[in-house]
Amino acid sequence: MQFKFKLYIQIILTILVGIEVHAKSIEKPKSIILFIGDGMGVSQVTAAIMNNVGSNFMRFTNGGLVLTSSSSSWITDSAASATAWSTGVKTYNKAIGVDDDKNDLKLLVDYASEKGMSTGLIATSSITHATPAAFVASVDLRKKEFEIALQMSESEIDLIIGGGLKFFLPKVDKGERRDGRNLLNEMKSKNFTVVYDMEDLMSLDREKTEKVIALLSYKAFNKRENPSLKLADMTKVAIEILDKNEKGFFLMVEGSQIDWEAHDNDYKEMLFQLEDFNEALGVALDYAETKKELLILVTADHETGGLTLLQGRDKSREFNEKWSTHGHSGSSVPLLAAGAGSELFGGVMEIDELGRRIISLIKNR
Template sequence: MRLIVLIIWISICPLLVNAGTTVKNVILYIGDGMGITQITSSRIYLMGADGRFEMEKMPITGLITTHSVDRLITDSAAGATALASGYKTKNGMIGMNRDSVAVVTILEAARDKGLSIGLISTSSITHATPASFAAHVSSRRSQSEVASQLIDAQISLLLGGGKSFFLPQELSGSKRSDQIDLRQLAVEKGYSIVQNKEELQKIGKGPVLGIFALEGLQGDSSEPSLKDMTEAALKVLSQNKKGFFLMVEGSQIDWAGHDNSFPDLWREMKAFDDAVAVGLQYSAENEKTLVIVTADHETGGLLIEDGHNDGKDLQIAWHLKGHTGTMVPLFVSGPKAELFSGIKDNTEIPVILSELLGIRNFPRFQSSHPVK
């Protein structure tokens, strides 16, 4: 009898362990264009060689390969589509595979499971990375169509820039070719509209549409920071007892790389890490929250060439103004974080997340969605 009880106990132990470490919430941070040297050089400049960003303190680390379906050098559209859907695609394509078939994203799958979902970006919310999690277009340039799809996607929270793609053509600053006012459509669907930091801080519940600039955020004092937007998002999304999935993009790390601007880089890296700190604090207080920090690609071919440990005479060199094909970092904290260790392809990330969230049949095509 004792032997039978022992056998039963041994057989259910793994189930008990898994039950106690279920992932309820996911916060996925994407530093657009953020390679290892972007992190290292910014950290040395800000706090010396022995300092650490909050993301660097996360217990599990790895590397991610970033190539698109047919090119060694990905763009943000193909890179984010892989991270969102588990499918490689061609550069420039959003939420579709190489044959222009719409694919289900991990954000959409989480929504269909009953989780609240959110997207945050310091670029236009219609830009390649956020768009790849909830839109399906053959060209990343179709930002007006992306905006329309985002409003229809039942997203609990959308925060970033890109107002020009929500305004009707007749209004100043609009980049639409029609008279559709997506802000009004959003209100009709139940969205609260916020346009500045003060309004965002007063928001109580979702769904929320916050568009704070015509295109990318400008760093104006009236705009919320990435940290501010992350704090507001967690306040809104955490009201769902079933959980949430939040993607937070530090978009302008990439822009600093394209401009070969180190001052812009370290400022964007600091702002991004400040937002990461918010998620890590939330995870520490909510044990079923998984936090992931990674990138879609590296931008600029940045190298550290010389300098002293205090960072005051740091010498760096940019080698191009485009993207590179190097692997990018992966930092993970929370339940089952160890599943992400080692070298992964970007397509593996959403597949692991789907398993942890209990989402079946992923990745998969989304045949019901029209191809644009």
């Protein structure tokens, strides 16, 4: 009897020690950067790597596949996908931060700020566009961008970099708001530094700047017209401003226009957008090598264009790209992870499960 009792105790101790060792082997991240390549399926990533504009994708050590369907359709849109990451809940296409019954959901930026983390959003579209919007706003339709701008200006967000100036200014100040509110003046009074061009963004004193909104174009960025609008530079400034917080930060960086070029079935322009995205990945990965407590995730909201890479004319070294749609497809998208806690992001999962995994890292700290 006594022998059996000892054996039980020994087994229990072994299990507990095992759990402890396992828990210790996965380092929890202090900060998280979530990169979204809008419309970036497996073929888009493959095309970037093979055309020598995607080398940083090869630096990720963990990952899996994400199934992207929404609650209303097997083919999702950016709004439903972004809501799934931000809340851990699947919702209908076009919904921003609300559930199927249009009830407001708790958003990722709220979870993060409750824990004292700093938060930031970067996009190459208007910052009120679906993907960034779902992290800070709750509206029943994604097109309500004036309302999204208002909620964004009143949210807990610390850093905003993107386009979409027109949604923040009233008509008298050359914007398009009809309620007469100048949201940028309102944000200034809440300690925000307001920036209108890349030069001023790059010369910000990162030690002294706590909150910043940089609206660098009237609508979405036009990178061809303004090549200084580099996602990599924006990512670098953002990390240096946000990383002053001892409690860590959450930053979302979106390459918004990979999707738009894929909608146009424009392979060359899509690669141009992927190159910009890849350089931003490089900045974060380099930073993670010096700061071990940083987790970097890369994924997409859906694939766009139904891109297939077929045998090219030069059999040894090129693809013949074929598009099957001008819309989104239902192909699963890649999930790549590097840095602290990246082991927690392996396997095949639904998109809302990915959201819940990110939120649980923020909640359980």
